[in-house]
Amino acid sequence: MAVAVNSQLNPLENAERQFEEAAARLKLDSGVKEMLKRPRRATIQWLPVMMDDGTIRLFEGFRVQHNIARGPAKGGIRFHPDVSLEEVSALASWMTWKCAVADIPFGGGKGGIRVDPRTLSKGEVERLTRRYAADLSDLFGPESDVPAPDVNTGEREMAWIADTYSMHERRTELGVVTGKPLEVGGSAGRREATGRGVMICVEQICQYLKMPLKGTRVAVQGFGNVGGVSADLLARECGAKIVAASDVSGAVCNDAGIDVPALLKHSAENRRGVAGFAGAKPLSGSILEYDCDILVPAALENQITSDNAGRVRARIIAEGANGPTTPDADKILEERGVHVIPDILCNAGGVTVSYFEWVQNRMGFYWPEAEVNARLREKMVKAFGDVIAMKERTDAATRDGAKLSLRIAAYMVAIQRVLRVHELRGMYA
Numbered sequence: 001m002a003v004a005v006n007s008q009l010n011p012l013e014n015a016e017r018q019f020e021e022a023a024a025r026l027k028l029d030s031g032v033k034e035m036l037k038r039p040r041r042a043t044i045q046w047l048p049v050m051m052d053d054g055t056i057r058l059f060e061g062f063r064v065q066h067n068i069a070r071g072p073a074k075g076g077i078r079f080h081p082d083v084s085l086e087e088v089s090a091l092a093s094w095m096t097w098k099c100a101v102a103d104i105p106f107g108g109g110k111g112g113i114r115v116d117p118r119t120l121s122k123g124e125v126e127r128l129t130r131r132y133a134a135d136l137s138d139l140f141g142p143e144s145d146v147p148a149p150d151v152n153t154g155e156r157e158m159a160w161i162a163d164t165y166s167m168h169e170r171r172t173e174l175g176v177v178t179g180k181p182l183e184v185g186g187s188a189g190r191r192e193a194t195g196r197g198v199m200i201c202v203e204q205i206c207q208y209l210k211m212p213l214k215g216t217r218v219a220v221q222g223f224g225n226v227g228g229v230s231a232d233l234l235a236r237e238c239g240a241k242i243v244a245a246s247d248v249s250g251a252v253c254n255d256a257g258i259d260v261p262a263l264l265k266h267s268a269e270n271r272r273g274v275a276g277f278a279g280a281k282p283l284s285g286s287i288l289e290y291d292c293d294i295l296v297p298a299a300l301e302n303q304i305t306s307d308n309a310g311r312v313r314a315r316i317i318a319e320g321a322n323g324p325t326t327p328d329a330d331k332i333l334e335e336r337g338v339h340v341i342p343d344i345l346c347n348a349g350g351v352t353v354s355y356f357e358w359v360q361n362r363m364g365f366y367w368p369e370a371e372v373n374a375r376l377r378e379k380m381v382k383a384f385g386d387v388i389a390m391k392e393r394t395d396a397a398t399r400d401g402a403k404l405s406l407r408i409a410a411y412m413v414a415i416q417r418v419l420r421v422h423e424l425r426g427m428y429a
């Protein structure tokens with residue numbers, strides 16, 4: 001069964017609560033705190049698009065640049081009917097912290113259009129994407145703001161954005177966007193990068209907890225780019241057993257282990273999703289509460305809340321999605337001893353290989369997939385180690401025995417890195 005998005009939970013408030021907790025531990029002064037909390041720039045676009053029947057329809061689009069101290073704003077573009085300025089602002093701030101945890105030279109940005117693209121024809125989606133890119137061509141640029149795919153956008157949309165921007169610039173400028181098709185300046189390994197990063201984080205935490213990964217039961221919510229690839233790699237490269245998977249079409253389970261390539265094939269055919277897959281049973285309850293060792297939420301925000309956190313059975317939550325766990329749920333999970341690998345670390349593989357794509361575009365020299373994957377592993381292992389080191393240092397210095405969560409540890413690593421750049425650059429007044 002698909003899990004409904006709880007629209008009453010505000011991702012921006014959640015992002016700010018997470019930031020506040022880390023900021024308090026770092027004893028940031030209030031001016032600095034405000035500077036790091038607020039987005040640098042937030043824009044709304046009303047985009048007129050000619051529909052196939054000749055009528056004109058207006059769509060609401062957003063782009064937020066949260067912090068650009070460490071480099072150009074970087075962040076995906078989401079097409080979804082629930083997109084709002086607040087959601088995009090939250091996602092942009094998570095990008096700032098994610099790029100800093102991964103230690104790549106970007107700031108944080110995010111964009112979105114309030115639309116269900118499944119209700120539009122391909123031509124309508126293309127005109128909408130190009131109109132958005134054209135409207136934002138002053139903000140976008142390889143040195144200023146570099147978008148990427150997010151929910152309901154992929155290589156196709158990125159190619160249209162690269163083309164639209166290039167037409168405006170009157171030269172081909174591939175580094176304006178990442179997540180492009182290989183033939184249009186994409187990077188080998190980018191499509192799998194977020195899921196590969198999730199897999200590496202899962203491997204790392206299993207090593208840290210001295211827990212075997214082979215044969216471990218994994219449930220994956222969301223079977224798109226992140227969820228589908230995470231499931232595939234965890235099964236294929238780590239020998240984990242995928243026991244449940246879900247998407248908007250429904251949820252399926254098989255305790256003997258789902259044949260992931262077969263499920264991927266089934267789900268891609270006519271974009272029908274996981275429902276109706278013959279190699280598993282329909283799952284009637286919530287996938288988040290399914291009996292498993294590792295849960296990979298890879299759909300949308302606010303899925304694990306104070307309502308259901310007490311019923312999560314997994315020992316590890318690997319956040320493929322951005323913001324799937326609310327701060328109230330975090331507290332419950334912490335008390336229950338559930339280890340959460342936070343989004344700003346766990347799904348940083350995508351933006352890391354986006355960074356590699358941007359580097360390759362600027363060099364005009366392309367790396368083989370094995371090199372991309374090796375560099376990704378190096379970055380992810382380092383980021384994971386930095387977060388663990390922050391946690392262990394902080395725990396050792398805490399007298400009351402309270403343990404720091406990996407989420408707040410990751411925020412602390414990130415905030416310190418961004419702050420250091422602000423200090424070195426100084427304040428332009």
Ligand code: NAD
Pocket residue numbers: 002003004005149150151152153194221222223224225226227246247248249298299300301320321322323347348350351
């Ligand atoms: P996608 O559009 O490829 O897939 C999203 C999946 O979630 C689809 O299978 C969809 O059916 C499913 N879904 C949507 N609502 C659901 C619900 N209520 N219950 C169950 N399933 C639901 O998107 P994606 O790129 O895989 O992104 C998923 C998440 O990962 C988002 O939070 C995104 O911000 C985050 N993320 C993506 C990337 C990336 O490189 N694509 C990188 C980092 C983080």
